Amino acid sequence: MSTYTIHPDIAKARTLPTDFYLGTAAFERSKESIFATAWHFLGHEGLVKENEQCHPFTLAPYLLDEPVMLTRKDKEIYCLPNVCTHRGNLLVKEPCKQTNLSCHYHGRQFELDGSFKSMPEFAGVDYFPEPSDSLGKLSLEKWGDWLFTNLQKEADFESYFGEMQKRLEWLPLDRFEPRPDLDKEYTVKANWALYCENYLEGFHIPFVHPELNSVLDFSNYTTELYRYSSLQLGLAKNKEDAFKLPKNSPDFGKQIAAFYFFVFPNLLFNFYPWGLSLNIVHPVSPELTRVTYLSYVYDESLREKGAGSGLEQVELEDQEVVEAVQRGIRSRFYGQGRYSVKREQGTHHFHRLIAEFMN
Numbered sequence: 001m002s003t004y005t006i007h008p009d010i011a012k013a014r015t016l017p018t019d020f021y022l023g024t025a026a027f028e029r030s031k032e033s034i035f036a037t038a039w040h041f042l043g044h045e046g047l048v049k050e051n052e053q054c055h056p057f058t059l060a061p062y063l064l065d066e067p068v069m070l071t072r073k074d075k076e077i078y079c080l081p082n083v084c085t086h087r088g089n090l091l092v093k094e095p096c097k098q099t100n101l102s103c104h105y106h107g108r109q110f111e112l113d114g115s116f117k118s119m120p121e122f123a124g125v126d127y128f129p130e131p132s133d134s135l136g137k138l139s140l141e142k143w144g145d146w147l148f149t150n151l152q153k154e155a156d157f158e159s160y161f162g163e164m165q166k167r168l169e170w171l172p173l174d175r176f177e178p179r180p181d182l183d184k185e186y187t188v189k190a191n192w193a194l195y196c197e198n199y200l201e202g203f204h205i206p207f208v209h210p211e212l213n214s215v216l217d218f219s220n221y222t223t224e225l226y227r228y229s230s231l232q233l234g235l236a237k238n239k240e241d242a243f244k245l246p247k248n249s250p251d252f253g254k255q256i257a258a259f260y261f262f263v264f265p266n267l268l269f270n271f272y273p274w275g276l277s278l279n280i281v282h283p284v285s286p287e288l289t290r291v292t293y294l295s296y297v298y299d300e301s302l303r304e305k306g307a308g309s310g311l312e313q314v315e316l317e318d319q320e321v322v323e324a325v326q327r328g329i330r331s332r333f334y335g336q337g338r339y340s341v342k343r344e345q346g347t348h349h350f351h352r353l354i355a356e357f358m359n
Contacts, residue, residue: 018336024286029358030358035060039267041294042148048071051073055070068081069092071101073112085133100117106120113137139157141161146173159228164229182293186293188290188319190287193354195318196268199268209318225346230261232258236306243257258270268281273306275296276298
């Protein structure tokens, strides 16, 4: 089993070895080491806006394929496993409204908070029901109207999302409207980590993204590192392409075109003056990734202006270079690379987290 070591000093460090991106062993290991401990985005609270609504999800589709669901009971929202404790049948297959959860295999029923309710033909079963016959409650956190869950019972939300929440607490997130008509999914023929690495450095912008580079002040592009997240601050060349920041923003006085927040391992929060483009990176196989784009619009009139415009073109440019890297790292002439001390702090930070979790 490979051990991954990334030197903490970026000036001395070398990148991850290529076996991480190419081998099935590392990919399989990452399922439990990285993604089973990660925070997962569920969606907008409006999915279960009314009492007795239920909404199923698959966490980390293509990788963990973990079935869960949201339910609302007496104004309280719950995140529950979407599998019957009797024989593992799926309980909710599509969004619905019902007074309890009923398994259509053998009739076991649960309350909407996951507690066991009834089971036919079980007279005479010793020690029944036990606590394990109820559905276990998953961690559930809310930021604005967005909901997140984690498969670990004692998961730490603050260390992952706290810096982003504090930095953007002035944003009226309750006015960010989901826009499913703008949502997209892309298939990328590359390892998920290569896609994230590319996102985590602005180094490539002048070389890969001519239109984006024309609106961003690359000379003042900066990266800030936190425990399990990072921020790339993109400043605008033109004042009209920047946020109108209130005085209580820690960035007041700056011409910010975009806040690019990364939350380990695969959540990409791109805040623009028009709203949020949330990109979720889904590993499918060692050399295949699917990326979901979700849009939440605050000001429609700004959507095709500045750094937040032409996002599909930027995505296609990123895909082209990332797929070329995936092909290139198979070469016998490539092993590990070095980092730009000035421009690749985010990628170095990401690699150190991968090494920490994988080891």
